[in-house]
Amino acid sequence: LFLVVPLSITIKDVAEYAGVSVATVSRVLNQDHNVSDELRAKVLDAVEALDYQRNRVARSLRVKTSQIFGLVISDIRNPFFTSVVRGVEDVAYSNGYTLILCNSDEDPSKERMYIDIVLAERVAGVIISPVSERDNYSKVLVKAGVPVVAVDRTMLDLDIDAVVVDNVGGAYHAVRHAIGRGHRRIGFIGGPTRATTGRERLAGYTRALTEHGITVDQELIRIGDFKQQSGFEMALLLLGLGNPPTAIFAANNLMTLGALDAIHARGFRIPDDLCVVGFDDPPWTPLLSPSLTAVSQPTYQLGETAAKLLLKRIGNPQKPTEKICLKADLIIRESC
Amino acid sequence: LFLVVPLSITIKDVAEYAGVSVATVSRVLNQDHNVSDELRAKVLDAVEALDYQRNRVARSLRVKTSQIFGLVISDIRNPFFTSVVRGVEDVAYSNGYTLILCNSDEDPSKERMYIDIVLAERVAGVIISPVSERDNYSKVLVKAGVPVVAVDRTMLDLDIDAVVVDNVGGAYHAVRHAIGRGHRRIGFIGGPTRATTGRERLAGYTRALTEHGITVDQELIRIGDFKQQSGFEMALLLLGLGNPPTAIFAANNLMTLGALDAIHARGFRIPDDLCVVGFDDPPWTPLLSPSLTAVSQPTYQLGETAAKLLLKRIGNPQKPTEKICLKADLIIRESC
DNA sequence: CTGAAAGCGCTTACAG
DNA sequence: CTGAAAGCGCTTACAG
Numbered sequence: 001l002f003l004v005v006p007l008s009i010t011i012k013d014v015a016e017y018a019g020v021s022v023a024t025v026s027r028v029l030n031q032d033h034n035v036s037d038e039l040r041a042k043v044l045d046a047v048e049a050l051d052y053q054r055n056r057v058a059r060s061l062r063v064k065t066s067q068i069f070g071l072v073i074s075d076i077r078n079p080f081f082t083s084v085v086r087g088v089e090d091v092a093y094s095n096g097y098t099l100i101l102c103n104s105d106e107d108p109s110k111e112r113m114y115i116d117i118v119l120a121e122r123v124a125g126v127i128i129s130p131v132s133e134r135d136n137y138s139k140v141l142v143k144a145g146v147p148v149v150a151v152d153r154t155m156l157d158l159d160i161d162a163v164v165v166d167n168v169g170g171a172y173h174a175v176r177h178a179i180g181r182g183h184r185r186i187g188f189i190g191g192p193t194r195a196t197t198g199r200e201r202l203a204g205y206t207r208a209l210t211e212h213g214i215t216v217d218q219e220l221i222r223i224g225d226f227k228q229q230s231g232f233e234m235a236l237l238l239l240g241l242g243n244p245p246t247a248i249f250a251a252n253n254l255m256t257l258g259a260l261d262a263i264h265a266r267g268f269r270i271p272d273d274l275c276v277v278g279f280d281d282p283p284w285t286p287l288l289s290p291s292l293t294a295v296s297q298p299t300y301q302l303g304e305t306a307a308k309l310l311l312k313r314i315g316n317p318q319k320p321t322e323k324i325c326l327k328a329d330l331i332i333r334e335s336c
Numbered sequence: 337l338f339l340v341v342p343l344s345i346t347i348k349d350v351a352e353y354a355g356v357s358v359a360t361v362s363r364v365l366n367q368d369h370n371v372s373d374e375l376r377a378k379v380l381d382a383v384e385a386l387d388y389q390r391n392r393v394a395r396s397l398r399v400k401t402s403q404i405f406g407l408v409i410s411d412i413r414n415p416f417f418t419s420v421v422r423g424v425e426d427v428a429y430s431n432g433y434t435l436i437l438c439n440s441d442e443d444p445s446k447e448r449m450y451i452d453i454v455l456a457e458r459v460a461g462v463i464i465s466p467v468s469e470r471d472n473y474s475k476v477l478v479k480a481g482v483p484v485v486a487v488d489r490t491m492l493d494l495d496i497d498a499v500v501v502d503n504v505g506g507a508y509h510a511v512r513h514a515i516g517r518g519h520r521r522i523g524f525i526g527g528p529t530r531a532t533t534g535r536e537r538l539a540g541y542t543r544a545l546t547e548h549g550i551t552v553d554q555e556l557i558r559i560g561d562f563k564q565q566s567g568f569e570m571a572l573l574l575l576g577l578g579n580p581p582t583a584i585f586a587a588n589n590l591m592t593l594g595a596l597d598a599i600h601a602r603g604f605r606i607p608d609d610l611c612v613v614g615f616d617d618p619p620w621t622p623l624l625s626p627s628l629t630a631v632s633q634p635t636y637q638l639g640e641t642a643a644k645l646l647l648k649r650i651g652n653p654q655k656p657t658e659k660i661c662l663k664a665d666l667i668i669r670e671s672c
Numbered sequence: 673c674t675g676a677a678a679g680c681g682c683t684t685a686c687a688g
Numbered sequence: 689c690t691g692a693a694a695g696c697g698c699t700t701a702c703a704g
Contacts, residue, residue, distance in 0.1 A: 008480065011681065011682065022681090022682080022683090023692080024689090024690065026682070026684080027689095029683095030683080034689055035689070036690085039690080053452055054456060054682080055397075055681050056458075056682095057402065057458045057680090057682090058397050058682040058683090059681080060682090061394050061397050061698085062682045063683065063684095066393065076425070077422050079415075082418055083413060085412055086439070089412070089439055098436050098453055098454075098457070101421070101425065101435050101436075116389055118434075122392075283593075287593075287623070288624075288625075289624075346696095346697055347698060357674070359699080359700080362698070363700095365698095368700095391697055391698065392698095393698090394698035394699090395698055395699075396680095397696090398680050398698045
């Protein structure tokens with residue numbers, strides 16, 4: 001019952017094997033130029049021979065930053081974020097960084113916990129899709145000097161790098177499309193307005209109506225929480241109205257799914273009885289029948305861009321912040 | 337252009353503020369009982385007053401293990417793994433652990449890289465869905481004494497904790513269902529047999545045929561790589577056969593999607609011309625038309641169970657290994 | 673119950 | 689170009 005755990009090879013072992021100091025080994029490992037070719041070769045040989053892998057924890061403690069990114073999103077099960085995460089991961093991986101995945105579940109206290117944790121892990125930077133635009137807890141990251149980039153959603157009171165999608169424009173086009181199809185009573189199922197995406201998509205909806213001389217009817221605006229169940233409930237409310245909408249625009253993919261469930265449950269046929277437009281275009285929208293007309297977001301690119309911004313920021317902490325806005329395209333299919 | 341980065345509060349600051357030694361602070365932080373109530377209170381006050389957060393990196397270096405799990409999967413964009421990851425994350429989070437997400441992309445060298453990295457990060461344990469059953473690189477984790485649990489796929493030459501799904505049974509029921517519908521020529525689109533899931537689902541397919549007196553026709557067996565494109569290609573091959581199958585069983589959700597594309601492209605109608613059964617049942621299968629008959633796996637529970645096994649293993653490294661097999665249910669819908 | 677001290681495995685000014 | 693040494697922020701035997 002005595003367990004022998006093989007101790008791992010340290011920089012000291014490499015130094016001994018190579019007959020040099022640990023400082024020299026460290027220099028070789030860190031591509032420091034001030035090492036003679038002779039010693040460099042010896043060190044490299046030793047590293048090879050001993051199959052040495054640097055202890056990243058020790059390095060992180062010493063240099064006060066790790067090779068890890070914190071990635072704080074709402075829920076990885078939302079295909080939107082799944083794709084964003086993959087974009088981040090690919091860029092991170094090819095630059096020697098790794099990802100700590102944090103699901104905030106739209107819960108400010110969970111978001112806060114995770115921020116504290118990644119801070120305690122001394123991550124090299126954080127990519128976050130914040131639960132709220134104002135008074136977001138990530139200001140502690142900024143204060144601590146940790147590079148932060150906002151993805152998909154911004155923070156109004158923090159001047160940081162950000163990459164978002166043109167939510168106002170996307171929503172505007174979606175609603176204008178419904179108007180073009182002759183609809184005047186268009187229901188809106190939105191997300192929390194404390195989040196950028198919730199606020200801006202509502203703004204796009206309102207603008208489209210106003211520009212086309214349609215009065216905004218508060219009865220047709222229902223705010224959910226970006227989750228499927230709320231899409232279901234809000235759609236039921238809209239369909240139960242005395243004068244129900246003839247079209248529904250849902251502000252993210254999960255609420256669209258919920259709304260479709262409700263619409264089917266109530267026996268409405270799409271697009272004959274009711275036209276539906278979604279925001280965000282996950283892989284399965286073409287498979288629906290009727291296929292879904294939706295605003296497509298460059299999800300993977302969103303993540304990729306965020307990671308690149310973070311890398312640039314780490315490379316140069318003083319540089320002016322960048323705000324990047326990617327286009328969202330309306331994909332017209334059968335549901336409207 | 338001079339940037340003041342606020343230095344963070346350390347255990348030393350807390351000790352000073354509380355008027356005790358750092359050892360005492362550490363003991364309080366680690367719930368060590370050998371501290372008087374008086375000093376404990378002082379320390380707690382100081383922690384509160386200074387808003388002290390322990391540096392997890394320093395702790396990890398000292399205790400030679402971090403509060404991070406490595407999670408190595410094939411691709412987070414596969415909804416199967418998305419759900420598994422969420423199950424792992426929930427258990428990890430509620431136990432103070434965090435997750436490093438690693439996508440191996442079915443690529444042994446990428447898997448290897450990630451294993452080296454999480455080892456270098458001194459993770460507390462690794463949950464892995466290995467690319468291959470034999471000679472998997474995760475043996476280096478085991479050798480290094482890092483707890484490892486296999487999820488979804490096992491490793492035949494390593495005696496470690498594992499939680500999998502009854503792949504043979506699931507595939508068997510799927511194929512038997514098609515046979516029950518009168519089909520004799522049933523095509524199989526499988527995954528790489530170097531992975532448990534690839535091998536076992538093929539075995540279930542073969543067993544169902546054999547038990548019903550149907551000769552296994554190698555022409556009907558097409559091995560893809562678990563990705564959508566290969567499902568598409570393999571389905572085309574099957575449909576192009578001189579004597580094409582009247583039913584197709586696809587061994588994971590992405591290949592099923594690819595196969596459906598191919599079937600539609602070739603103008604076959606489901607289930608009239610061709611019956612389709614999938615393995616794995618992501619959220620959108622009921623939305624397809626016709627809705628998909630598929631083997632449903634307890635994905636979230638798979639991840640949850642894996643994380644719990646890992647926690648138990650960390651708590652008691654000597655305990656005998658556990659192999660857990662979860663049931664997979666055939667959900668009969670319209671496609672077969 | 674408490675504290676001084678060693679040490680985890682690195683990196684990096686500093687001196688030569 | 690090279691090495692000895694300090695130190696990152698913790699934890700934990702050890703001594704009292």
